[in-house]
Amino acid sequence: MLSNSKSLFDRAQRVIPSGVNSPVRYYDPFPFFAVSGKGSTMRTADNETYIDYCMGYGALLLGHSYSTVTESVKSRIDDGSLFCVPTEEEIQLAELISKAVQCAEMIRLVNTGMEATMNAIRLARAFTKKKKVVKFDGCYHGAYDYVLPKPGVDASISDGIINEASSQTLVLPYNDSETLEQVVKEDDDVGCVIVEPVAANMGLVLPEKQYLNEIRRITRHNNIVLIFDEVVTGFRLALGGAGEFFGIKPDLATFAKAIGNGFPIAAITGKREIMQQLSPSGKVYQASTYAGNPACVSASIATIEVLCKAKNEIYPKIARTCDNIVSGIKDALKDFKLDCTINNIGSMFQLFFTDEKVKNAVSANKSDPIMFRKLFNELLKRGVFIPPSRLETCFISYSHSEDDADKTVESYYESLREVKQS
Ligand SMILES: Cc1ncc(COP(=O)(O)O)c(C=O)c1O
Structure with a gap:
């Protein structure tokens, strides 16, 4: 067969x-x-x-x-598939995202979810000048060294990862804000908490009542940047993602997947004062040849416009x-x-x-x-x-x-x- x-x-x-x-x-x-x-x-x-x-x-x-999306890409690529200089459509897309997502005061476009979360974590570390990252067991943020450790010391999901890279990541249980509070109380070097607001990489796991509010309270209180990894939930759970759905405003939020309805485009978004740390104006280096390429940008504009309208x-x-x-x-x-x-x-x-x-x-x-x-x-x-x-x-x-x-x-x-x- x-x-x-x-x-x-x-x-x-x-x-x-x-x-x-x-x-x-x-x-x-x-x-x-x-x-x-x-x-x-x-x-x-x-x-x-x-x-x-x-x-x-x-x-x-x-x-x-989806024809609205594919037609917009077809008509755009006849005029060029890559410029590596800015285009007006990139502004249009950033304005659309900013309007839809409450925390998205500024937006930098990238290509994949992994790229978005990796750079968001770097931004958080640079902004707080603290080294450690908290992630939650079962949440997935991409296949790179800082976010692949397993819970427990010196254990990683992949060979080839050096402990020096992953040892600064603390893996805590999901839906357990008490452990988070305890850990950040004892360790003043935590600069970033990254969470899937609805976890979609351990099957589907919902945040318990007040869990996300508690994470917000704890991170705010301890000068820690809170990143909502909305690669799955963004534009899916609501137009404004999980932030809108649960009424919580993280410091940074990352988007991919539904933002381009199948085209490889992603976004790092968040508070102006953090986002402005990105180079060249700031000192946090992030770069990509294909970021903001016209085909994917037009797919994303078409997708978000359909979502806004209907x-x-x-x-x-x-x-x-x-x-x-x-x-x-x-x-x-x-x-x-x-x-x-x-x-x-x-x-x-x-x-x-x-x-x-x-x-x-x-x-x-x-x-x-x-x-x-x-x-x-x-x-x-x-x-x-x-x-x-x-x-x-x-x-x-x-x-x-x-x-x-x-x-x-x-x-x-x-x-x-x-x-x-x-
Ligand atoms: C929540 C979450 N974050 C990040 C990623 C990584 O995205 P990408 O595969 O586009 O690099 C994924 C991918 O499944 C994801 O589900």
Whole structure:
């Protein structure tokens, strides 16, 4: 059935490590290969069509090949794909972001989420003149040295990272403001706290009531720069991201993914006095050849303009679709007497094969990997593609229809029956 993907994978493995250009794309025995995407679906090299809930890991808020966005890129690139001098559109985009996001007094455009968080952390350290960074176990901010340590001393997720780089990062439990308060009380060298306001990289984990307010209070009180990593939540949870959704103003916020609906563009945003530390006016060096390139800027302008114009229609619709899917899954779980946990918010959800409340990385990791793998495979057989890892999140786009939701609920129902029987 997947013979084309299999032979493409065999070919890929000869020239691409593990046959994939990002590790999470691999799953056993080999991933399907995509040829096109339209709306809520992706078509594969084997001529299968899947309803997609990976959606570029959250990037495709409007859906695959959303015509307003793709048309704006097509018409822009005929006039040049890279200038490396400023353009008026970069100002237009920065003005749009500043209007939508409360903390975004100034904006610097970059290309990826990783670049945005890395430079935001550097800015925070420079501004506070303090070395240490607090991150939370299970939150992901990119694949670079300061943000890859595991909890505990001298442990890192990756080989090749020197302890000198990662030892200045303290990894604390998510949803535990008391530990944060204790740590910063005892250590006056913490200059930065970076957090996913809704954690979407340990499955989906919601901040408990008051957690984010507490982080804000503690960081403000201790002269620590608070960074909201809104790479997933930005423009998805609300036009103004998690900052707007929860009514909290961080010092810096980073955006990527939904900001460009599938085009590689990201932004470091925040308070003027911190952002002005960036070079050349300030002493914090950050640079990029492709930052603010015309294709991605036009994709982002088109995306944000659609979101601004139709926000009263888009955000309720994607949340409603998500609620319908989640309530269908809950019914199936009840029917099959499966003690699972579902977390959902806005247009995001994840099912955990554990009966424990999932509120941090320790509880998320209790989700049974074998049951999840079975669910993934059964859904795939029925034309539904979810992210292959139990520690990722399912994303709904504006292009997902009621029919998609009905078909998805049906597929979950049948798949969960198979999981129960296995
Ligand atoms: C919350 C968060 N921050 C940062 C990143 C890194 O973004 P990118 O993959 O664009 O470098 C990701 C990627 O998944 C993310 O989910």
